[in-house]
Structures are given as structure tokens and as C-alpha cells.
Amino acid sequence: MVPLKRRKVVSSAVGNNNAADHSGGKAPTKFPQVVLFLLERKMGASRRAFLSQLGRKKGFQVEELFSENVTHVISENNSGEEVRTWLDSQGGDRGPTPVHLLDVSWYTESMRAGRPVQVLDRHKLQKQQIDEAEVVVFSVPSYACQRRATLDNHNAILTDALSVLAENAELSDEDGRGVAFRRAAAVLKALPKPVTRMTQLRGLPCLGEHSLRVIRDILENGASTEVESMKQSERFKALKVLTGIFGVGTKTADRWIREGIYTLQQLRDSGQTLNRAQQAGLEHYVELNQPVTKAEADAVGEIVERAVVSVLPGAQITLTGGFRRGKLTGHDVDFLITHPEEGREEGLMSKVVSWLESQGFLLYQKTTRNSYLESKDGPARPPSNMDRFERCFSVFKLAKEEKRKHPGTLTENAEDTCRPGAHMQVEGAESRLQTGETSQSQVQTGEQRHLVETKPAGHKPWRAVRVDLVVSPISQFAFALLGWTGSKLFERELRRWAGHEKAMSLSSHALYDNTQSKYLRATSEEEIFAHLGLEFIPPSERNA
Template identity: 75%
Template structure:
């Protein structure tokens, strides 16, 4: 719960708001009002305070023990009461702004009815056990067994909408709230169970309350119907297209793929590939398809550098059965042997007809320059290749059959993209798959493995824990102790967790 901040004093007068020339004598000494600015806004609060003063009400600028009625707008009762109890104790009444406006119209304090009171969950706390969980996602074990998918899906959609609107702060807030719910051992049935849990702000709680009471969130449903949101989803779904480019196209009235194809927009190589293979790249990649790609990558690496190791990372390492791409981390047990490996691997893959698109970047990480002094970033500096693979249907099917034979699972249906029709070509015997290749020196391998395993929020929380709680700087390259002014070396993920003072959490429980 992010605490509500006490409003700063903006008036030199102690006590009621408004100046003497607009404030009538107090007519109701037993009623002392405080208008909460949060979500009401400063200008509206000032206007309502002045209105109250004109009608003979005492309106306090700051909340104190004298206050008898707290007036709020768009706040939940639980979050306001929790804040007030931490500040001045619990006042007599927490009221919606509707009580205030009705009192202004009546010229006196009207009777307080149930509809005027801020809504607080009325569940018997003996019957419903409250949950508890640590503040940081990197302290929590989060499996793929999500008991609150309806709630987390709603919050995740709002997070996505915030991120597409360049409001990363709101996006992270929703992601953290969803992560808390994902970690809970049982389904949430009422808001009382969430009392005291971290990262659940007022906005998230209102969404949760809406879903629990009505089966869906009106805000989420409105977002799903938003033309802008849907246009941004479609356009940023093109490989190589970011939010800023998509927004520029929308301003030019390009909101769909056909309009983009018909326009005279100049697309770079990545965007051309993304548009050409849009259907494939927006279909989930199955674990069988990831295994098929892995077999190809392992053959390529073994052909150009015997002894090198290839590790499947990302969501598939965490146990996910589908993903939007396939990521591999490559290293060699001998430091330095990995240098120059990527161009050779890419050349082999290209010669075998596996690459529809590729862009390779060199390793630009220098420990002395880019370590502790470098601003925290989600991006690392490894040698890497962003590519679009041409995965033959035969290879995908073979890997799927092998996987079924190795373990009893539900049959994976053929990916729609793998058998999609191409105009004039009938059934396509391959599908396009996003594949990222990353090469790491063995000395940085443990950090790269941790950083590239995810989830994204889990990694963000690890870095936040390192900085805020341990005065350390963590990246996918290294861990630096700012107090001791030295690097902390590690040859395994377990050692990194130990350096950070955290209990080791295996990949399968990092699905925050």
C-alpha cells in the first residue's frame, strides 16, 4: 500500500479554509470537515473548501484530531482509514463527496446514510483468512499455478495500456499488484484478505473490488473497446515497431495492417520482416517448437565451436508451455573462446536457410566503464542476434512427437501459424519464429543466466532490492557492492542470491 501523502499547507490561516471575506460564521460547531485532496485534485478541493466555508461549515486545511468528517472522492474506505489511523487516529466518519454536495444544497449537515459512507469490505474476518507476503517479488515464490488469473489478467491489461500510453510508472504499479496476487496460495474472495499486503494501491483495489463484485472491471472492459488501445496493440505487434512509431502512424490515421501496407510509409528491414510474417510472429510458440529451434541452434554452435554450451532461457526455462519468442544463452567454459562466435553461428544458420531476418550487435560491455557507474537499464551489452527463424513444420512436428514420448502431457495442437495459408501457395510447410541469441563470457554467465531467465518484473525487483536494501548494483553482467567498492563474483545463480542476502528461488518459481 503506497501511503497517501498529507497535503502541504498552502494557506497561512490556521483552521478553516478560505479567507475571512468569503467564510461565513461557523453554524455547525459539532461538524469539522477535512477534504482529502488525493484523486479529488487541488483546484476542486480548494473550490469545495471555499463552498463549505461560505455555508458556515468548518473546513480544516490539515487533518487533525478535531476532524469529525473526512470527505473523499474516488477512494476506497480501507486505504483512507489505514492512512488516517497512521496519522491521527480514526475519525468518526469517512464519507463520499456526495454527502458534502447534498449538505451544501441543504445548507446544513444532512443525515449520513449508508450510500454516503466509503465502501469497506464487510466480511467476517474469522471466516476469511487474510494473506501475507513479502514486499519484493524476488522474495516470493511464484509458480505458474495462478489462483487469481481473472484478477491478474485485468490488472495486466491495464498495465499494458499504461505502457502503451508511455506511463511506465502506472504500468509498473499494476504489474506489482498483479504479481502479489499471482503469489497467493488461494483465490481471493474479498478485499479483507488483502489488508496489509504490499503494492496494492487504491486504483488496483478498485479494479479488484469491481471484478469480485461484478465479475468484470468496467475500466478493463472499456479499455478493451478502446480504438486507440487496439490500434496500438496491432501496430506494436509488428516486429521492430515501438510505441512512438505506432503513435505516429495512428496520428496519420493508420490503425491496421492493411492501411499500413497501403500507405507510403518507409519501413526498415525489421519492420518489413515483422509485417511480412505478422500472423506467425503473433501466434504463441509452443515448447515443442522451442525444442525444435534448440536442436538447430545446438547443431549450429557445435559446428563452429565444439565444447560451447547452449542454454534455453526466458519463459521456457521457467516452465512455461508457450511464449512469444525463444531465447538462448551461449557460452564456452574457457574465457575468451566465445569471442567472435556469433557471426559464425549466424553464417551457418543463414547458409542452411534458417534465417528470414537477423540483426547482430557486438559485445560493448567494458567492466571498468559500464559496471557500477552505468545507469540501471533493462538492456545488457552482450553480443546478440535478434532474428526471425524459418522453422520447418517437419522439424516442429518431430520435436513435438519426441516430447510427447518423453512425458505424458496433453497433445499440443499444431500452431495455427505453422499451417496457415499463404496466398497462392496452399499450406505453408514452415512457420516464422522470433529467436534471440545471446553470447556471454563464462565469467558473466551466471549473471546473464539470471537476467535472461525473467520474469521481467522479477528481474526489476531483484535490481531494486540490490539497490535499495543492499547498496549494490546488479545487471546481467555483474554485481557491484557500492559500500565496499568492489565486484562480487559468482559462478552460479545460487551465489548471486547469497550475495544479495536472499533465499534462492529456482526458475520455476520466478513467474512474477
């Protein structure tokens, strides 16, 4: 079966010319008020050509292309819903009267009779007026921060395709296009039911021409040829593999590809000079690209809590990211640390890192100092959306679950086992929200596995896990918690809403009212939403 390719709607003059060309002038049109179009979908190209030729010989006007003067669409083995979806993809009924959607039985009966037979109910695929009444037309707010998006996704086949396009744009350093596809996917994620036809999307925000074209292709053919082709692209697969190395961004990966490096083994053999982060990323590549479970995140949390409490009693540790939004897996673990007494957090990070290193928990770490300026009015507004807290990017050495349950099976050195500490109440981690040199990707998909040559890991009693630690003063904690909870698009939309709708500047440090020229204080996420004039959305519904 050959799927119907997307056809351009043409004028009636073009359609008539096509019909005349194919009839060869041998049989004049006997029924000018009846203009037929045979749907190739499921009928097949050869059978469609045969039936079209037969109709023309009997004096019927059979169009080669769908046009605005078509009066009867004939299909075979298609449901009314499928034909209606296809018709929507062509722009709907363009003529003065509704198009008849008919089964091929009407066509064969008309051929036998030598004239158009009466259209009976048994010939009809659907009644348009009933179908239109049953269409669920969706409506959602323009900004993702106004919408509630849980982990339930009724349109995964559509959002997955748009996410591939977004990822490809981001890997190609085209962030603007990437954001456009992410916004389109976020709209579909927020819909309460599956999309079955293009008419349901009329009036929805953020759905550009490119996104709609991909959606139409999937609804009509079950998959997007553009997306499937992109997923098979050697460059796309190589970019995913290379940026999956901790410490490697898109520019570095692109340079390597231009130098002929597409795989990990080629990188190892190339003699490229790697920094410390990239060396750790390459050494622990497989483990760092395996999902981190909630149980593993909690185990890391116990270690972090032991470290923090040992050097600063009373400090607070919160697990952020996707786990706080209810996700069960993530690609790293993020913690936000503060102390209820302003200023007590100063110097905390270096002490925590020293404790973790002395206990053998860190395979790699890089700490950056805070670069914001605190004043009595608030922190100086950063020139970009990147927050400027003191943070530590690290790779943890985490004992595997069975070893955590039975620490005696290893040496009692903390370097080999993660002994459980005091229980920490956490709300739930996922991707880092900050952008920068490091870009992580889940790359163990079938079409990419051949690009990832790794040595057998054996039966190590531990695995490497990406962990980010962030220290915030208590005065900025609510903003930091909001910023580091995500999702990334939700945060981007919050900032866009603040700037475009409220004349405010929002960051992970503060909220600044440009109209009043002052900072708006907040001690909770609820207060920040209130300042912005938004209904509070809990973390579990920020999965845009």
C-alpha cells in the same frame, strides 16, 4: 438487473436530508434508532425505489445512500458473502455498532407490522463475528524477488485486469504506471487462495488506490468497467496490433496512429518507409504472433546447437526465458551461449549467423556487438538496465512438426527442412526480457481480429519464429542466465532489492558492491542470491 454502482460514504446529515427529501415530509420518522439501506444489487432499481417509498410512507427512515449511521442493510437474492464483500467495498461498518445484514423478508414483515419486527436468525444473512473469524488475511513480502510465484494463479480474473491496465500504460509510454500495475498483479499471483473480499488485502504491499478500485469493482460486479472499456478502445486495439509488428515500438506505433493508421492494411497502403526488421515483421505478422510451443523451441535449439558446435566445439547453449521457468508456450525463443574457456566466445556470433544463413534458416537477422568493457576487476557497469552482450535478433524459418518428422517429404535442401541434430539438454523460453525497439504482442483476440488483415498463408511447410541469440563470456554467465530467465518483473525487483536494501548494483553482467567498491564474483545463480542476502528461488517459481 442493474448492478449497484459504487456509492460514496456520506455523513449522517446528508443521509437524513436525502430521507427527508424522498419522504416529501408526508410521514415523520417514527423509529429514529432504525436507519435502513436497501441494496440495489440483484433487487433492481425500480423495485428498490418502490420498497423505499413504501417504507418511508410507513414512517421508516430509508437512506438513499449508504452512510455511517445505517443500522440495517436489506438485500434480496444475495448471499451473506456477497453483501459482506459489498460492505467491505464501502469501507466496512463505519458506525458505533455492527450493521445488521438482513434478507428482504425482514423488511416486508416490518412493513406489514407497521414497525421494525424482531431480528431472528432466519432474517440474518450472516453473523459478522463468525465471518470475521473465517476471513483469511494474506501476507506477502514487499519485493517480488522474495516471493515464490509458480504458474498456478488463483486470482487470474484480477491479475488479467491489472495486466490490461499495465499494458495500456506501457503502450502509452507511461512505464511508471505500468510497473505499478505489474507489481500489484504480482502480489495477487503470489497469494495461495482466491481473493473473495477486500478485507483480505489489508496491509498487502504494492496495492495502490487505482488497483484496489479495480479489484473492488470486479469483486462486486464480476468485471471492471474501466478495463472492459479500455479493451474496446480503438486506440488500445490499434496499439496492440501495430506494436505486434516485429521491429515496431510504442513511439512508432503512436506516430502512425496520429497519422490515421490503425490496421495492417492501412499501414501497407500508407507508403510508410519500413526498415528491414519492420518489413520482416509485417510479412510474417500472423506467424510471429502465434505462440511458440515447447516442441518448436526444442527444434530451434537443435538447429542452434548444430550451428554452435560446428564452429566452436565445447561451447554451451542454454534455452532461457519462460520455458526455463516451466511455461509451455512463449512468443519467441531465447538462447544464451558461452564457452567454459574465457575468451573463446569472441567472434563466435558472426560464425554462428553465417552458418545459419548458409543453411537457409534465417529469414531476417540483425547482430549487435558487445559494448561492455571487460577488465580484471569485472565488466564496466552499464549506464542503464539494458545488458550489452553481443546478440542476434532473428526470424527463423522452422519446418512444421510433420515435416521435421518426415524430412523426405520436402527437398533435401536445408532451406526447406530442419533436420534434427544432436539432442540438447535444455531447461525450458518465453518473452524476451530486454526492452528496446521491438515490442511483441499476442493480438489474435476477438475484439482485435478485425484490425489484422492478412493474406491466406496457404499450406507452407514452415513457419516463422522469433529467435534471439546472446553470447556471454563464462565469467558473466551466471548473471546473464539470471537476467535472461526472467520474469521481467522478477528481474526488476532483484535490481530494486540490490539497490535499496543492499547498496549494490545488479545487472546481467555483474554484481557491484557500492559500499566495498568492488565486484562480487559468482559462478551460479545460487551464489548471486547469497550475495544479495536472499533465499534462492528456482526458475519455476520466478513467474512474477
